[in-house]
Amino acid sequence: MEKFTQLTGVAAPLPMINVDTDKIYPAVYLKTIKRTGLAQWLFQEIRFKPDGSENPDFVLNQGPYRQAKIIVAGDNFGCGSSREHAPWALIDFGIRCVIAPSFADIFYNNCFKNGLLPIALPKEIIDELMEDAKKGANAVMTIDLESQTISRPDGEKVQFDIDPFRKHCLLNGLDDIGLTEQKGADIAAYESRARGSKPWLFGMTQADG
Amino acid sequence: MAEPRTLFDKVWQSHVIAPQGEGTYLIYIDLHLIHEVTTPQAFEGLKLAGRKVHRPDATIAVADHNIPTSNRKAGIDDPESKLQVDTLERNVEEFGVPYFPVDSINQGIVHIIGPEQGLSQPGMTIVCGDSHTATHGALGALAFGIGTSEVEHVLATQTLIQAPAKNMLVEVNGTLAAGVSAKDVILAIIGKIGTAGGTGHVIEYAGSTFRAMSMEGRMTVCNMTIEAGARAGLVAPDETTFAYVKGRPYAPKGAAWEQALAYWRTLPSDPGAHYDKKAALDASDIAPHVSWGTNPEMVAPITGRVPDPAEIDDPLKRAAVERALQYMQLAPKTPLVEIPVERVFIGSCTNSRIEDLRAAAAIAKGRRVADGVRALVVPGSGLVKRQAEEEGLDRIFRAAGFEWREPGCSNCMSMNNDRAEHGERIASTSNRNFEGRQGPGAKTHLMGPAMAAAAAVTGRLADVRQLG
Numbered sequence: 078m079e080k081f082t083q084l085t086g087v088a089a090p091l092p093m094i095n096v097d098t099d100k101i102y103p104a105v106y107l108k109t110i111k112r113t114g115l116a117q118w119l120f121q122e123i124r125f126k127p128d129g130s131e132n133p134d135f136v137l138n139q140g141p142y143r144q145a146k147i148i149v150a151g152d153n154f155g156c157g158s159s160r161e162h163a164p165w166a167l168i169d170f171g172i173r174c175v176i177a178p179s180f181a182d183i184f185y186n187n188c189f190k191n192g193l194l195p196i197a198l199p200k201e202i203i204d205e206l207m208e209d210a211k212k213g214a215n216a217v218m219t220i221d222l223e224s225q226t227i228s229r230p231d232g233e234k235v236q237f238d239i240d241p242f243r244k245h246c247l248l249n250g251l252d253d254i255g256l257t258e259q260k261g262a263d264i265a266a267y268e269s270r271a272r273g274s275k276p277w278l279f280g281m282t283q284a285d286g
Numbered sequence: 287m288a289e290p291r292t293l294f295d296k297v298w299q300s301h302v303i304a305p306q307g308e309g310t311y312l313i314y315i316d317l318h319l320i321h322e323v324t325t326p327q328a329f330e331g332l333k334l335a336g337r338k339v340h341r342p343d344a345t346i347a348v349a350d351h352n353i354p355t356s357n358r359k360a361g362i363d364d365p366e367s368k369l370q371v372d373t374l375e376r377n378v379e380e381f382g383v384p385y386f387p388v389d390s391i392n393q394g395i396v397h398i399i400g401p402e403q404g405l406s407q408p409g410m411t412i413v414c415g416d417s418h419t420a421t422h423g424a425l426g427a428l429a430f431g432i433g434t435s436e437v438e439h440v441l442a443t444q445t446l447i448q449a450p451a452k453n454m455l456v457e458v459n460g461t462l463a464a465g466v467s468a469k470d471v472i473l474a475i476i477g478k479i480g481t482a483g484g485t486g487h488v489i490e491y492a493g494s495t496f497r498a499m500s501m502e503g504r505m506t507v508c509n510m511t512i513e514a515g516a517r518a519g520l521v522a523p524d525e526t527t528f529a530y531v532k533g534r535p536y537a538p539k540g541a542a543w544e545q546a547l548a549y550w551r552t553l554p555s556d557p558g559a560h561y562d563k564k565a566a567l568d569a570s571d572i573a574p575h576v577s578w579g580t581n582p583e584m585v586a587p588i589t590g591r592v593p594d595p596a597e598i599d600d601p602l603k604r605a606a607v608e609r610a611l612q613y614m615q616l617a618p619k620t621p622l623v624e625i626p627v628e629r630v631f632i633g634s635c636t637n638s639r640i641e642d643l644r645a646a647a648a649i650a651k652g653r654r655v656a657d658g659v660r661a662l663v664v665p666g667s668g669l670v671k672r673q674a675e676e677e678g679l680d681r682i683f684r685a686a687g688f689e690w691r692e693p694g695c696s697n698c699m700s701m702n703n704d705r706a707e708h709g710e711r712i713a714s715t716s717n718r719n720f721e722g723r724q725g726p727g728a729k730t731h732l733m734g735p736a737m738a739a740a741a742a743v744t745g746r747l748a749d750v751r752q753l754g
């Protein structure tokens with residue numbers, strides 16, 4: 078996984094609540110067996126008109142926001158389907174950070190597995206950041222993960238919270254599976270206990286009949 | 287005395303392997319269900335790293351999303367759908383994962399077949415790369431959806447890194463009136479607590495209404511728990527649960543059954559256990575519900591009207607309702623029963639079990655699908671389909687002008703050919719009414735199976751209680 082240490086870029090305002098993962102990445106494009114090249118379908122229904130041309134009203138089609146690296150959005154971002162295609166498409170477009178008052182759980186988890194940083198902040202602060210994000214080419218923010226700060230366009234710093242383990246993994250670009258494999262002995266010990274106490278759970282999917 | 291614990295606490299604690307950093311734990315997964323849409327990239331990751339599937343005997347695969355529901359012998363004509371299913375078949379072969387082939391009677395929607403085969407059992411941890419994994423919580427299992435990276439993690443290690451959820455109690459007491467189904471209960475709950483009402487929590491459904499509910503009904507409720515933002519839904523296992531699991535193909539048998547049963551009886555929440563959040567509804571207040579907007583909290587009793595955005599103060603909420611009404615092409619204050627439909631879909635992991643088909647057939651019987659309406663009935667699995675045919679339900683549907691199909695996800699998410707036409711308005715028993723969910727521009731109204739059948743025969747959203 079790519080490391081996340083510091084990010085400086087334009088923040089795009091998306092003042093919508095309940096942005097679901099079908100909206101971020103429509104179901105019809107879930108047929109891909111790849112995880113790259115998905116930006117072309119990002120926000121398809123609102124980013125493009127039915128004839129395939131760009132919708133000029135959509136923020137990511139406007140001037141400096143075409144290069145946005147950050148999105149500032151409303152409550153409950155990423156609700157709905159578990160599709161990891163949503164963070165994959167955001168990253169493929171160049172978005173590495175989403176800031177919102179709240180996130181849906183599965184989307185939130187999926188972000189961390191892909192080096193995308195979701196930042197949850199109280200609504201009053203989001204309202205201010207949303208105003209910042211409306212400044213077009215001047216909507217530049219810097220996210221510093223080590224110090225857990227967002228530097229607003231005027232230089233003021235906003236502090237954010239993040240789970241220490243997730244922060245550690247992002248900063249170092251650590252692969253979860255590799256980390257878990259280091260706990261192999263613990264897993265084996267758990268399995269041997271479970272084999273004793275819940276034997277019916279072993280061999281299960283092969284034991285029809 | 288030990289601290290009283292919830293059902294969730296018990297299942298969670300018995301699956302913790304070790305702490306993994308601050309506030310996160312490595313937990314063990316008992317059953318991993320996989321399907322073709324969210325696994326190709328996970329298997330690719332395993333291959334690149336030279337890893338194996340840690341426990342094929344705790345993993346089972348099925349293809350459901352891309353599968354045609356008619357003329358299956360002809361195979362899958364869409365090359366991308368075919369590639370996804372072929373990829374799954376290659377992967378399960380290469381990694382030795384048990385698989386229900388497309389032509390098997392056991393094939394069906396992943397969340398239908400888990401309980402139906404006796405694979406999903408009380409007290410288990412169950413995951414799938416699919417948010418509606420919450421369905422299996424109806425059996426008292428901790429079941430939740432995960433992303434593809436997590437699918438790869440479970441395949442490789444049979445574990446997940448997770449932070450514990452908080453406990454939320456949703457209590458519904460009383461008897462449901464005639465014509466009110468489990469779907470109406472969950473739509474009413476989501477309408478009340480909102481699509482983010484359960485975020486960060488696991489919801490336990492308790493109260494006499496759920497005690498009296500069949501397993502099918504409990505599955506419908508737990509299925510849509512994710513639509514309330516919660517990670518999982520749970521119903522404490524009871525005699526209804528045990529009777530349902532007993533004798534199913536993969537359920538424990540003989541001495542193992544007795545041992546499992548003794549364990550399952552210890553699972554229900556202790557009296558006095560702590561919940562971080564609570565909500566309650568009275569069953570007698572719940573009417574048949576339909577959705578009018580573009581997320582599952584935008585619902586109302588069928589006797590109601592489309593809301594008026596002008597009456598909403600919060601600007602973001604008002605904007606969301608305005609956008610929803612524009613997309614749905616509905617005028618404020620339109621009575622719901624005046625909304626015409628062009629398509630009806632009875633199916634999906636929410637409502638395609640035998641009981642759902644019986645409820646829809648009871649309305650379809652002796653009636654005709656209205657002119658200009660196309661109505662599909664898609665059973666959840668081969669076994670559901672066979673049972674429905676044994677009961678003659680297929681004949682009732684066909685005689686009424688419904689199309690009787692092969693099992694799969696079908697029009698719920700429209701990855702196969704059962705896509706709505708652009709802009710079509712659908713009465714649907716599925717779980718999501720997001721923009722474009724059932725096809726580009728498609729306008730979804732969510733409801734229960736009898737309500738969907740009522741919409742089919744009247745050609746508009748209708749109150750099933752008036753059809754008798």
Ligand code: SF4
Pocket residue numbers: 350351395396397416418634635636694695698699716717
């Ligand atoms: S029926 Fe619909 S919600 Fe259920 S698994 Fe299939 S696509 Fe997902």
